[in-house]
Amino acid sequence: MTARLLVKSREHRGYRSHLGERFGWAPTLGSGNRRVHFHCVSVGESLAAIPLIENLAQQSPQLAISVSVTTPTGRDRLQERLPNAIEIVWLPFDLPDAMARFLQRLQPELVVLIETELWPNLVHQCYQRQVPVVVVNARMSSRSARGYRRVARLAESMLAEVSLVMAQFPADASRFVDLGCPPSRVQVTGSLKFDSALSDEQRRKRDEVLNEWGLADRKVWIAASTHEGEEEALLQMHQQLLQQQPNACLILVPRHPHRCADIRQLVEQQQLTCQQRSQIDGPVSAQVILVDTIGELGWLYGLAQVAFVGGSLIPHGGHNPIEAALWQIPVLTGAHTHNFDEVTQQLAGAGALYQAEDPQALSGQLNQWLAQPDQAAQAASTALPVLQRNRGSLNRQLEAIGRLLGI
Numbered sequence: 001m002t003a004r005l006l007v008k009s010r011e012h013r014g015y016r017s018h019l020g021e022r023f024g025w026a027p028t029l030g031s032g033n034r035r036v037h038f039h040c041v042s043v044g045e046s047l048a049a050i051p052l053i054e055n056l057a058q059q060s061p062q063l064a065i066s067v068s069v070t071t072p073t074g075r076d077r078l079q080e081r082l083p084n085a086i087e088i089v090w091l092p093f094d095l096p097d098a099m100a101r102f103l104q105r106l107q108p109e110l111v112v113l114i115e116t117e118l119w120p121n122l123v124h125q126c127y128q129r130q131v132p133v134v135v136v137n138a139r140m141s142s143r144s145a146r147g148y149r150r151v152a153r154l155a156e157s158m159l160a161e162v163s164l165v166m167a168q169f170p171a172d173a174s175r176f177v178d179l180g181c182p183p184s185r186v187q188v189t190g191s192l193k194f195d196s197a198l199s200d201e202q203r204r205k206r207d208e209v210l211n212e213w214g215l216a217d218r219k220v221w222i223a224a225s226t227h228e229g230e231e232e233a234l235l236q237m238h239q240q241l242l243q244q245q246p247n248a249c250l251i252l253v254p255r256h257p258h259r260c261a262d263i264r265q266l267v268e269q270q271q272l273t274c275q276q277r278s279q280i281d282g283p284v285s286a287q288v289i290l291v292d293t294i295g296e297l298g299w300l301y302g303l304a305q306v307a308f309v310g311g312s313l314i315p316h317g318g319h320n321p322i323e324a325a326l327w328q329i330p331v332l333t334g335a336h337t338h339n340f341d342e343v344t345q346q347l348a349g350a351g352a353l354y355q356a357e358d359p360q361a362l363s364g365q366l367n368q369w370l371a372q373p374d375q376a377a378q379a380a381s382t383a384l385p386v387l388q389r390n391r392g393s394l395n396r397q398l399e400a401i402g403r404l405l406g407i
Contacts, residue, residue: 021090024101033064034405037108039091039122042071043294044320045114046078048137048192052112053082055398060407066106073294080295091119099125110404115139120158132163132404136397137192139168140175141317141338148179156180163404166397169342189400190393191343193322198302206302213303214283215249219370220303222251225319226310230334231263233313233359235270235288240363242287245370249284251300253291255310255319260292301327305376306369308332311339313359318344325352325383330369330376332362346390352383 038053040046046069057065067082068091069075078088092098099121111126113119113135126133140148148155159165159181166189167173173186210216219241223234231252238250254263260276267274267288275286277293291300301307307324309331311317317339321331325347335357337344347353354365369376 022092022098023095024092024098024105026089026092026102026105027087028105033062035064035066035106035108036110036112036401036405037106038065038067038112038114039117039119040067040069040074040078040114041117042069042074043077045117046074049114050078050081051195051394052136052192052397053086055394056401057083057086059398060402060405063405063407066108077295091122094119094121096121096125103129103131110134110401112136112401116144118158118162120154123158123161127161133161134164134166134401134404135162136166136189136401137168137393138165138172138176139191139339140172140179141341142175143317143338145175145179152179164400166400168393171342187400189396190390191322192393192397193320193343194387194390195392195394196322196326198298198326202299202302205299209299210303212282213280213289214285215303217247219245219248219305220251221248221306221308221366221370222253222301222304222324223308224253224297224301224310224324225255226252227255227314227316228259230310230313231266234308235266235272237359237363237366238272238288239270241367241370244367248370249287249289251289251291251304253297253300257292257294260290264290298323301329304329305373306330306332306366308362308366312336312355321347321353322387325380325387328377328380328383330354330379331383332356332366334359334362346386347383350382350386351379352381352386354379 038049040049053065066087066089067078068089070091075088092102103125108131111131111133115137116139123133159179162181163185165176165181165186167176167186168191170188173188176186177183241248254260264274272288273286274288274290275284277289277291301324307329309319309321309324311319312334315336318333318337320340320343322343324331331353333344333353333355344353348355356362
């Protein structure tokens with residue numbers, strides 16, 4: 001396991017840090033207060049958890065709060081956003097001794113898992129210590145459910161030891177029950193993402209960069225959270241767009257920035273001009289802006305008139321389109337959105353999102369929206385009712401956590 005971390009550290013040196021924590025040697029956290037421990041895996045779960053953690057800390061300052069992650073990018077986001085008083089640690093390998101040591105050192109009163117982060121030994125060790133485990137913002141795609149069914153006995157015994165599952169949508173709740181979670185411990189509370197709002201800082205940053213990069217008069221679209229196997233098709237879409245809109249600019253944001261060197265080669269093979277985000281200092285004339293930084297997607301969406309959400313042209317399962325919809329721009333996705341089926345269907349049904357398996361069809365819709373801004377604005381505006389009717393999850397999940405803690 002240590003060897004695997006060292007291999008991964010070639011991508012991000014953070015994998016080498018605090019190796020003892022990977023075996024349960026977490027810091028012995030003090031304060032003497034009742035502790036709530038959250039676990040997120042990476043960036044997506046961390047961003048979803050931050051409003052919940054911040055609000056719990058504000059409402060119940062008597063609580064001690066700690067958070068664990070498994071990736072350095074997730075750790076980076078949390079360290080940037082959360083107060084110093086909230087301790088951030090690595091989650092250990094899911095081994096009995098490591099988890100026992102971890103819980104002994106943290107002494108949590110409640111453990112909160114984000115989305116689908118179910119770790120059998122963590123759950124079982126908590127159960128043995130009579131520490132409630134709650135899954136918030138819980139989602140269970142049909143594909144994930146099939147994976148759990150391959151280890152049905154383990155999944156059922158693990159879910160029997162979970163105190164509460166707060167599912168995003170009814171379909172998620174049904175899958176948790178089908179896998180063995182007692183129905184009385186499953187409730188539908190909605191997705192925390194719907195309670196997201198654009199911050200003043202994001203709007204300020206968008207306005208500043210739009211002027212600094214000279215993009216206000218250009219046709220700009222963004223391809224966000226892209227994965228290997230998608231960029232070539234997206235660059236071909238951009239080539240076709242340039243035939244109609246010669247001043248068009250693509251902001252390409254790979255999910256994993258360490259791939260930027262390989263992606264830049266693809267850009268150059270397409271004979272497109274390219275500038276990397278970290279090297280921009282003034283107006284941009286390049287046809288492609290390649291984002292080699294992390295943590296900026298929230299305001300980068302605001303630079304674009306159309307967004308493509310990645311992980312959907314390949315069988316990855318897609319990423320959440322709500323962040324793009326918040327900026328009131330229409331959204332494109334491929335066919336593989338099983339991680340966010342309900343959100344995708346609601347936005348597509350309203351007309352704010354266009355989904356197609358064929359990049360050529362996506363290219364046609366991209367060209368149409370950029371050529372007809374009024375039509376694009378009308379499509380984007382249909383997202384607002386979807387966002388509004390799904391809000392309220394944050395308060396529902398905070399109330400449930402409060403009941404478990406008796407506060």
